[in-house]
Amino acid sequence: MYRIALLFLGIALAAPAFGEKDGARLYRWVDAHGKVHYSDTVPAEAARQRRIIYDKQQLRKLEVVDKPKTPEELAREAHLARLRREEKRLLEEQLARDRALLRTYRSEEDLQLARQGQLNTIDARIRVLKTNRRRLDALLQQKIHKAAQIERDGRKVPKALAGEIAAIRQQIRLTEEKIASERKSRETLERKFTQDLERFRRLRRHFQADAVATTRPDSQPSAKQRVILSIAACRPRIDCERAWQLARIYVQTHATTPIFISSPAIIHTQDPRQDDDIALTVARIRGKEKDTLFLDVRCKLSSVGQALCHSDKVRQLRAEFPPFIEAGLSLSSQQGADTPVGEKLQ
Structure with a gap:
């Protein structure tokens, strides 16, 4: 900084008293060999380098221009943006179901009455079908007796x-199928109704009427840090249910706020209230051949x-999610190698 100040002083003294235009700029960049350059203009070979722009008149930094991505x-x-759009859609769908649940039932008693x-x-x-079944059985016995x-x-x-x-006999088979x-x-x-009742109780206890403003990692991607895509893949009907269980364990272990939503499509903890809170969301984005589990962080x-949210702690938390899921699925596969696929997850 001392060298920069001396450089600015030299430039200011060398400039004519009224010759400089207001807001004249000085550019600083480092070339591919690590050499620092200062100039009034940026040469073509330095156009793709990160540079700092200074105001020569007021001796202050104006802005930092990152190198092109x-x-x-x-x-x-772009991939991260798509994942977050899908996460938002799944969350909004679940919240809409929650609002509908609260509008439909005023109390647990209302829900229990509707269930009953x-x-x-x-x-x-079922009683009508069983009565028909007994009538058909009696009729069948009559016909068989007559044939005998x-x-x-x-x-x-x-x-x-x-x-x-x-x-x-065909009618009896159809009746049994209907039963x-x-x-x-x-x-x-x-x-x-069991799930609705559990959800209703949780909503009555923790429903968040006021939204909390949050921030997320990579919301404004910088050239200084590589964007992290915290995603893991699973195969429907083979290992996705186990992967979803592992995702819930990961959220419970690393989030500092309690789980607010836990559905087959999204796991979402309550919004952060304290400066050091870490809230997590995992969205299950369904695909044709495989599903994607996307972990997102809110601070x-x-x-x-x-x-x-931009700390190494959170970057590590996001980076470790995919290997955690993969290791859990691999362990489950080894333990169930001698059992049919359908029984591995039970």
């Missing part, structure tokens, strides 16, 4: 009677929070 850097920034009403409807349909009597009399069973027996379908619907409904929008 490489195609790879631009591609990584829908279960009663399904149970009524004809055969004992030494006569051939008429085609019409044989057709009736086959048709009744099984209704039972499956009942189980699905039970799971849904409080303050000078301390911004520094935290």
